Amino acid sequence: MDAIIIETIIKAIIVLSVIAALAGFGTFIERKVLAFMQRRLGPMHVGPFGLLQLAADGIKLFTKEDIIPQHANRLIFMIAPIITAATAFIALAAVPLLPEFTLFGYTVHPIVADLNVGILFILGAMASGLYGPLLAGMAQANKWGIIGSARTAILFMSYEVVTGLSLLAPIMLVGSLSLIDFNNAQSGGIGEWMVWQQPLAFILFLIAGFAETNRTPFDLLEHEAEVVSGYATEYSGMRWGMFFIGEYANMITIGFMASLIFFGGFNDLGFIPGFLAIILKVSFFFFLMLWVRASWPHVRPDQLMWLCWKVLMPIALLNVLITGLVMMV
Template identity: 65%
Template sequence: MELDVFIIQTLINVLIILGVFSALAGFTTYLERKVLAFMQRRLGPMYVGPYGLLQVLADGIKLFTKEDIVPTNSIQTVFKLAPVILPASAFIAFAGVPFLPDMEIFGVTFQPLIVDSNAGILFVLGMMAVGMFSPLLAGLSSGNKWSLLGGARTAIQLLSFEVITGLSVLAPLMLVGSLSLIDINNYQIENGWLIWQQPIAFFLFLIAGYAETNRTPFDLLEHEAEVVSGYATEYSGMRWGLFFIGEYVNMYIVAFLTVLIFFGGFGEGTFVDGLLYLAKVFFFIFLFLWTRAAWPHLRPDQLMWLTWKVLMPLAVVNIVITGLVVMF
């Protein structure tokens, strides 16, 4: 590829990821409130704009203009830096996710993927894990007991669910034989969706994904009824908003990864396939919201029980069986 074409493509990709997905993150907050309201027989946001559509804008203005409070007893630099880590690592992780199939525009093949590395999926998962430094540092630097508890919960949750994500992805990867997300996608064109071969891995991956993005059944880090607001207690204004942008972008990454690994991704890459790809991704975003409406959250000890006594043994057994099948 020509160098100038490469630079322009990368710039376009970066702008799309930063622009579209941070906007989508905002829009998802609106979707979330509407879906929750629908499931709980309420109306949700209705007053600002038609069907409350401009609520996102109003929230944005509110977050940006709110007073930015930095507590005196906090460790200032780390306190200010912590909220940046989560969205930054989420956007960097997106560099490894193909968010659309290859497109032909004006005779130039445009690949909507910044790095097609041969360790693609590991890169995405690793960068997502780096994002967990954000609540941890926020909790430790706030100088507040609730925040500290939130930070401590981050440490346990990350250490336990990293294991589950890694082990659950391993079994499908053994079948595919490559770490590149493009290769995983191409494998499924010939062999059918991987969910039919790896149903257990799919459920484990989804559960671990919910825990890593800190979504409802596992939102121990900031559960209001127990630890006020966890790591985010001392944050206000846009610093608080950054945590949420990061969380929602991470949700999109998990949805994209689930579709790519288990649901055939974008297949052969025709226009219809591209649309189906996005439709599948949005179904998984919807599933995130649905779960939030339907499920109560777990206690920390139940979470540990679930991780180490149920999910991890299941994942290991799954790998052993897959290994035997691949070998014989």
């Protein structure tokens, strides 16, 4: 009993520190990739290839003054960024990050909490992540913040439906809600990947994932051209930084989910060992998010709702229905 608790605590600390560092590193990668796609160099001067820009930004964020507006609700204003960051990491608790490996004769399962309802737990934790932007916007007594949080509520509630329905069809095929079962169901190489059976579900999940992580075609929450910075208008320093750590951690989570559910997870891929395979897959999805941000314009809020309720949700329902019929026959 005690061993499990200690092991879980150690795993939680490792996941927290590694993913937080990776989330910070993600901002650097994003700036670099976007710069290359616009024929720029990106950050270059702090350290080799600008690698230490990350540390410089961190120091800047930590030492910045933590401004709380005069008419804001102090308590809620202060806890809102923590909700975003915390739920992002709580969601990661149910994700199997790497294949099992043996360290000093002790078999390590790189998953913090092996729930048998892992997928639902991740969705639920990410759904409660909406309270971060929502409360932040409502507490700061700023009209841009209010608009940003209204958009948060609408966007998250709508696209959760699509995420859930799109994942329902693969769940029906595998017959489990555990991500490890999903991974084991696709252990037979590329031919058994879920994406070949459920291409539509994958596309829907990807679109909804972009919306849930607040990435570009759908990043209306803090759309600079319309609402100054949305829910983050009044934030500064580390509280502002926490929103972004949460956002990037969510991007990593969505990358892991897409890899595990649709792309064979951490099974060995030919000559590539499993742990490398999943890192490559997640890196690809992370790159895809940056790539899309460099390429495509935003949608309008009404187009966003149109896309969700009139296009994606009916398609997702049809997909579930057809999958069910095929399974019955």
